[in-house]
Amino acid sequence: MGLFWGSQMASQQIIQNRPMKHARLPIYLDYNASTPVLPEVVDAMLPFLGKHFGNPSSKHVFGRTMHDAVEYAREQTACLIDCSPSEVFFTSGGTEANNLAIRGVAGAIARRRHILTSVIEHPATTGPAACLEQQGYRVSRVPVDGAGRVLPEHVQECLGQDTVLVTIMHANSETGTLQPIAELAELAHSAGALMHTDAAQSCGKIRVSTRHEKVDLLSVAGHKLYAPQGVGALFVRAGTPIKPLLIGAGHEQGLRPGTENVASIVGLGQACEIARRSLEEEAERISRLRDRLWSLLQDAIPGIALNGHPAGRLPNTLNVRFPAVSGNAVLAACPAIAASTGSACHELGARASQVILAMGIAESEAVGSVRLSLGRLNTAEEIELAATQLVKTWNELMLEEKQP
Secondary structure (H helix, E strand, O other), X not given: OOHHHHHHHHHHHHHHOOOOOOOOOOEEOEOXXXXXXXXXXXXXXXXXHOOOOOOOOOOOHHHHHHHHHHHHHHHHHHHHHXXXXXXEEEEOOHHHHHHHHHHHHHHHOOOOOEEEEEOOOOHHHHHHHHHHHHOOOEEEEEOEOOOOOEOHHHHHHHOOOOEEEEEOXXXXXXXXXXXXXXHHHHHHHHOOOEEEEEOOOOEOOEOOOHHHHOOOEEEEEHHHOOOOOOOEEEEEOOOOOOOOOOOOOXXXXXXXXXXXXXXXXXXXXXXXXXXXXXXXXXXHHHHHHHHHHHHHHHHHOOOOEEEOOOOOEOOOEEEEEOOOOOHHXXXXXXXXXXXXXXXXXXXXXXXXXXXHHHOOOOHHHHOOEEEEEOOOOOOHHHHHHHHHHHHHHHHHHHHHHHOO
8 A cells, every 4th residue: 555545544544533623634733844835826826837838938928928927926036035036036946046055156256165054054055065065165064052043153253264155044944943144144244255044944934034134145945935846046136146057048147047937936926925915924823823832732741842942933833852752753653743853854764853963952852852843724723632642642652661
């Protein structure tokens, strides 16, 4: 039996025994890994999967329709991150955006050979940095404090005349901890370096402003904000030196050659528009649900602990350490909850997350970590049930541990 159908049957068995009439099971609490495509986004995309099919570079009416759709999506994306539409370049996702930012800037400013990043970055950042390191670049990876924050003084200590780029994520995908990007950008600029931030987790959840953050480059991933997988964007401030990674035609002002994925780009634009018009209201709603979940777990599980900053974090993210058990064991024994122990792009297995370890948490405790990330489709009823199921699972695991 295939994995999909097996999981569907397991879900049905859970649903038959669910204690709450309207809760959907399994309860999806892995929005930091990927989000569903919103119906309004699908509706915006559909005409460009059938009725409209021209090449955006063609000058006739078929091509112009596609071109105009891409440019409208560019405006929608620019409005969300507070920049000029001409500074938005569409990519295949956050990974490509990060690669283009890091390797593209390094290739354009060959006289500087130092990259500064942190120990808690996503593989889409650590990979390009490691690639440059193999090519002879010097890479500094600054530590974080116990709340998962990069301290500006550590960045200041590592900056030098040879630094070409500082790349620090806007918010950590596992803990949700926010970084002081504006302050770090000022330090980078004072050393003559450029500033890039991977804002894949932040865009659509909190206000992200390229002007306020003072960054030169900023990455967006569509599937983190209810757009399709396989589309993203890179903000490049006007005048920023950068070279393309791909060789081809002159699409995206010559920075990203290849015929545009129009339907997905339209979806990204629509998702950005939805996020922008409901940002504060949705952030407040989600943060209430997150805090309710944390309160219920705290009340029922002695010794459970929070990973990350208690206040300076994404409104949807709750990363907790279950005492005396592994996070993998909790999730494996609790099919009613769809969550993760860390970033979906890390192969963690039963090991503790490097992000949690970097915060100074002992491995014996860090291995109990679970990331619970909420989203637009979660309800208060689901959160109550999720807490009940997690508490029940933890108690059962503790009983098993006590048995001879």
